[in-house]
Amino acid sequence: MVDQPSWDLLADLQLLLEFHFMQNALLAGTLVALLAGATGYFIVLRGQSFAAHTLSQVGFPGAAAGILLHLSPVLGLIGFCVTAALGIGPGMTAREFVEIVRRTAAKPGRNA
Numbered sequence: 001m002v003d004q005p006s007w008d009l010l011a012d013l014q015l016l017l018e019f020h021f022m023q024n025a026l027l028a029g030t031l032v033a034l035l036a037g038a039t040g041y042f043i044v045l046r047g048q049s050f051a052a053h054t055l056s057q058v059g060f061p062g063a064a065a066g067i068l069l070h071l072s073p074v075l076g077l078i079g080f081c082v083t084a085a086l087g088i089g090p091g092m093t094a095r096e097f098v099e100i101v102r103r104t105a106a107k108p109g110r111n112a
Contacts, residue, residue: 046094047094047095048094049094050094050098051088051094051097054084054088055081055084055085058080058081058084059077059080059081060077061080062076062077062078062080062081063076063077064076065080066079
């Protein structure tokens with residue numbers, strides 16, 4: 001008998017969890033979901049969702065730069081994110097940051 005997916009979801013889940021890497025993936029995914037949910041709650045509560053989104057967008061080019069420079073992608077990501085966070089400014093409020101981005105993104109000759 002060949003182990004193939006069926007309509008019995010519980011049996012399929014047991015079949016998947018026989019593999020050690022699937023157990024690790026389930027555990028890691030659960031931990032990331034819990035931590036991201038808690039972190040996201042406080043980010044929204046403090047009104048810093050725009051800054052958090054900016055840092056996540058800066059992280060990808062940082063990882064790419066790390067690979068380009070033959071470094072660890074994690075080092076590039078951390079370096080770019082720290083630099084961007086310092087650029088945002090430790091004393092700047094979220095509203096001030098959003099206003100700066102809005103003015104920067106405004107088209108020339110158009111009132112923002």
